Amino acid sequence: MVLGEAHSFPVSISAVDVNVIDARLSKYWVYGQNPNEQWSALISFPEWANDPFYYQNLVEGKGSAGHIFRRYEELLQNEHAPPNLEGFANLIKDNWYQCPICEKAWESKGGSEVITCPGCNEKLRRP
C-alpha cells in the first residue's frame, strides 16, 4: 500500500512500480492477521493491522480512522529522513534545536530523523 497524490488513503500498487530508496521498516508497524482470512496478513500500524474493518472505515470516512491515519502519516513521513534532505537543525541543548534558515529555536522530543521548524516550516534533519 502506498499513499499517492490521487487519494487521501493508501492504495495497492504493484511492487514493480515502486522504487525502494530506503528498505528500513517503521517502528510503528506491527504484524496483524485477520482471524477470518488465514491467508491474509498485514504489516501496518496497530489500529489497522488488528482491525479487519479499519481500511473500509478509512476509505468511507467512518469513525476515527482518518484521524488515526493522518497521525501515523506524519509520524511515518518524519521517521526516516529521505536521502535528498540535506539541511540539519542546529542542536542547542538537550531537545532544543535552532533553524539555520530563520533562527527560530524550539523543543522537539522523539526519535524522528526529520523535524520541522515551527517558524518557517522547513523540514530539517535532526542532528
Ligand SMILES: [Zn+2]
Ligand atoms: Zn525556520
